[in-house]
Amino acid sequence: MHRIGVARFWHESNSFSSVPTTIEDFVSYGGVLTGGQILGKSQRHDEIRGFLNVLSQAADVEVVPLVSAGAMPAGLITDAAAGELEAALRRELDRAGQLDGVCIALHGAISAESIPDFDGHVLKVIRERQGPQMPIALALDCHAIVTRQMIELSTIQVGYRTHPHVDLVETGVRCAKILVSTLEGRVRPTTRVQKIPLLLPPPDAGTHAGPIKQLFDRFIEWDRIDGVLACSLCPSFAWQDVDEQGWTAIAVTDGDADLARELATRLAREAWDLRSDLLPEPIASPDEAIRQAVKIDGGPVVITDSADTVGGGAAGDSTALLSCLLEMRGLIASPILMQMPDRECVQSAIAAGVGATISTLVGGKRDTKFGEPVPVRAEVLAVSGDPIHDDGGFTSEEMIDVGSSVLLGVDNVRLVLTERAVLGPQPSVFRNLGIEPFDAKIVALKTGVGYKATYGSVARAVIRADCPGAVSYNAANFDFERVPRPMFPLDRDARWAPPG
Secondary structure (H helix, E strand, O other), rough: EEEEEEEEEEEOOOOOOOOOOOOHHHHHHHHEEHHHHHHHOOOOOOOOHHHHHHHOOOOOOEEEEEEEOOOOOOOOOOOOHHHHHHHHHHHHHHHHOOEEEEEEEOOOOOOEOOOHHHHHHHHHHHHHHHHOOEEEEEEEEOOOOOHHHHHHHHEEEEHHHHHOOOOHHHHHHHHHHHHHHHHOOOOOOOOHHHHHOEEEOOOOOOOHHHHHHHHHHHHHHHHHHHEEEEEEEOOOOOOOOOOOOOOOEEEEEEHHHHHHHHHHHHHHHHHHHHHOOOOOOOOHHHHHHHHHHHHHOOOOOOEEEEEHHHOOOOOOOOOOHHHHHHHHHOOOOOOOOEEOOOHHHHHHHHHHHHOOEEEEEEOOOOOOOOOOOOEEEEEEEEEOOOOEEEOOOOOOOOEEOOOOEEEEEEEOEEEEOOOOOOOOOOHHHOOOOOHHHOOEEEEEOOOOOOOHHHHHOOEEEEEEOOOOOOOOOOHHOOOOOOOOOOEEEEOOOOOOOOOO
């Protein structure tokens, strides 16, 4: 029997976010699950589900669950939280004894206050307990910042192939299949990587169109090449200030180092050649975005505040766009929708009751760096304590606990406030309070690319607003101190070519 450990650590750590990530954030997001608790979570649709789909079908495999922990993207993980996560992993590894292999899903952009490469640190802990020879199959978010330590301490590396990310289970399946083949002696994974000095936000279309689709389509085609096990492109997480920042091309072959090197180099060169085409489109100021929306017939018109994307580690309650919507609401007769987290306001509205009019300060409480609370006088229109459906598949759960939520009305503005931040642009957060977002004129969303999964098929137009925030698409807005230079587009005249 092959005893295979399974684990997952997920977090996107934003160097510029003002919201630190504590162990309570992991507990409230889904818990720090250990041992059998992982197998008991039957509704999950993440990489572990993919691991189990493969491993549970193999007659000669015993699954050994270790740790599964994730938290909403935010600021760096506190040292205390990092210590507790590491301790949980060490306990489970000690309890597991010697393993024959490990399937582990790591985001690839996890940073703690004192451990910039926490993903690599997790692998180091496993190696300390299990030795240098045991194969480790690593599933990565395609926005991983792939470090030398991560490559050196793992055997197999498999990245997501979609953004928005809808292939978590499939990535786990691919990862586990290669590990089983390795343990059975049918393949000998050999990895080569090539870093690329690019620091760019995800394109509007994700991996569905444009030059990034061209790049992803190219390496996905390489699956047909004899000897190729897995090729991946990791366009990094652009809001992390670390020493090994930049894109990474990865090629894993069956014992053919030359082929792996050739493919990683080829993919890196093609990505660099497309660098100018990968730059984000010009972004409108918040007031200009609203004026553009007014001129468009019908709706919904989606205005995105990508700089405050919760999925990128921002707080989700910056107020620049809200202020403009309130000031300019008279230009529009139809409904204007927006959602943000604000526990204080939710509790005040619930205390006042439906039908009451309240004066309160909205937003700017989690995000203390990029905005201030906005004074609002509004009617409490509805209250709910129900969870919402994960419409976009942004989490590993079918339902999301957002705490209590309230609907406030300011003339034609409908503002949904939740006790907890919400990952992804979820139409259900409005429907939960009796509002159909697809019927609105404007829906203001804290999203970079995620709107494609939920609003992409119905939006009359999508306009990106240039707001301040921890996930700004303008890299010049941040003071990077550790990122290697030159780095495009921080250095527009940078010259680079992969070796060979």
